[in-house]
Every structure is written in structure tokens, then in C-alpha cells.
Amino acid sequence: MPTAELSRVPSGVMPNPTIPPPPGRGGDLDAWLDRFEAIYRDAAGDVGRIPWAHAQPCPWLITWLNAEAPNLVRAGARAAVVGCGLGQDACALLERGYEVTAFDACASAIDWAKALHPDAADAFFQADLLNLPGRLIGRFDLVVEVHTIQSVPPACWGRLADGMVSLLSHRGVLVAIARGREEGAAGAGSEGPPWPLTKRELTGLMTDRGLAPVRPLDAFTDESANPALRLRGAFKRV
Numbered sequence: 001m002p003t004a005e006l007s008r009v010p011s012g013v014m015p016n017p018t019i020p021p022p023p024g025r026g027g028d029l030d031a032w033l034d035r036f037e038a039i040y041r042d043a044a045g046d047v048g049r050i051p052w053a054h055a056q057p058c059p060w061l062i063t064w065l066n067a068e069a070p071n072l073v074r075a076g077a078r079a080a081v082v083g084c085g086l087g088q089d090a091c092a093l094l095e096r097g098y099e100v101t102a103f104d105a106c107a108s109a110i111d112w113a114k115a116l117h118p119d120a121a122d123a124f125f126q127a128d129l130l131n132l133p134g135r136l137i138g139r140f141d142l143v144v145e146v147h148t149i150q151s152v153p154p155a156c157w158g159r160l161a162d163g164m165v166s167l168l169s170h171r172g173v174l175v176a177i178a179r180g181r182e183e184g185a186a187g188a189g190s191e192g193p194p195w196p197l198t199k200r201e202l203t204g205l206m207t208d209r210g211l212a213p214v215r216p217l218d219a220f221t222d223e224s225a226n227p228a229l230r231l232r233g234a235f236k237r238v
């Protein structure tokens with residue numbers, strides 16, 4: 001795919017969110033979920049107050065869905081969107097004919113997604129990747145992860161990846177999109193969110209769990225006012 005198309009940031013996308021950390025509890029996953037819940041709740045329906053949210057699906061998911069998914073995932077396949085936030089990515093999948101399940105740990109995000117997308121309300125529910133309902137395990141042909149791993153400290157990445165991979169059917173595909181960091185660059189331990197990943201870190205999270213990239217990961221710099229490195233990879237069981 002041409003780099004220009006990959007890096008384009010449509011108007012309305014806020015690519016470099018900064019979120020104040022929960023005081024004194026930076027490495028505690030529950031503290032971060034409390035923080036996200038408070039952000040959704042306190043925004044009181046104003047999307048402009050959600051640092052990572054925008055009124056459209058992730059552009060780099062859309063280009064992947066249009067160009068690559070048709071070769072990897074059958075039409076009408078079951079898709080899970082993890083950490084779905086306000087639900088735009090889930091709706092993009094529904095529009096393409098997937099059977100969509102979308103969840104987020106934050107109840108306020110799910111209430112908001114249902115209100116924003118009333119025709120798709122049945123697709124959304126609250127669930128924590130660390131404590132998934134058994135009925136979801138192994139069920140999905142496609143798992144979509146956009147900016148969820150990077151939203152928590154590196155010490156928590158493996159537990160989120162465990163949950164994501166557990167959703168996949170035997171032949172399922174997981175597509176992950178994240179802020180990137182150059183190999184060797186400082187950052188993994190630095191204050192987030194987001195906590196950008198290196199290609200090796202994102203790949204390792206998946207290969208450690210029995211997946212392999214379907215092709216080399218995309219790494220590209222977006223064209224936002226504060227350009228940021230982005231990673232995108234699709235993974236399948238070996």
C-alpha cells in the first residue's frame with residue numbers, strides 16, 4: 001500500500017492523545033480502567049473531551065479492511081472489536097457485512113456507543129479482556145485491536161494480548177494498530193498513555209501466544225500536526 005495512503009490522517013482524527021495518569025498508581029491496570037471510565041463519564045456526551053476519540057473509524061483499519069481483509073477473512077465472518085470505545089470501528093465492520101461483537105471494559109463507553117449507534121446497539125456490551133465470558137473464547141474469525149494495548153503500561157500488555165488471542169478461532173486473524181516506537185528508542189517505561197510499541201514488541205506479544213504475522217508489519221509516520229509513528233500488523237495462528 002502506498003505510504004501516502006497509509007499515513008493520511010483525515011480531519012477530525014486526534015492522533016496524539018495525552019491522558020493524565022491516575023495519581024500514584026501508574027502501573028495498576030484497574031487504576032487505569034477507573035481512569036478511562038471517569039474520562040468517558042465526565043465527558044458527558046462531548047466527544048471532544050475524549051482525548052483518543054473521533055467521529056470516524058480508524059483510517060488505518062479502514063484501509064486494511066478494504067485492501068487486505070477480503071483475502072484473509074470470509075465475508076460475513078464473526079468479528080470482535082476489543083476496547084471498542086465509542087464504536088466507530090465496530091460500525092465500519094458492520095457496514096462491511098461482518099457479524100460484530102464489540103466490547104469495552106468501561107460501562108460509560110458502552111452506554112455511549114449504544115446511544116451513538118442505536119441500530120447497532122445489540123453489538124455492544126461491557127467486558128474486560130482479563131475476564132472474558134466463556135462464550136466468547138475461540139469464537140471469532142477476526143479480532144480487531146485499535147489502540148487498546150498502547151493505552152495501558154507495558155507490564156499489562158501481555159495480559160491484554162492473552163485475552164485478545166483467546167478470542168480467535170483456529171483460523172482466525174487478529175489485526176492490531178498501535179502507536180509505534182523505533183527499535184532501541186527510549187519509551188517503554190516512560191509515562192503514558194499512550195505507551196508506543198516497537199515492531200518487535202508488538203510482534204513478540206503475538207508470537208509468544210502462537211501467532212505469526214501474515215506479512216511484515218506496516219510502520220509509517222502519520223501526517224498529523226504532531227507526526228507519530230504507527231504500526232499495523234495482522235496475525236494468524238502458526
Ligand SMILES: C[S@@+](CC[C@H](N)C(=O)[O-])C[C@H]1O[C@@H](n2cnc3c(N)ncnc32)[C@H](O)[C@@H]1O
Nearest residue numbers: 036052083084085104105106128129146148151
Ligand atoms: C485509547 S482507547 C481506544 C478506544 C477505541 N479502540 C478507539 O480507537 O477509539 C483504549 C480503550 O481500551 C479500553 N480498555 C482498556 N483496557 C481494557 C480491558 N482490559 N478490557 C476491555 N477494554 C479495555 C479502554 O476502556 C478504552 O476504551
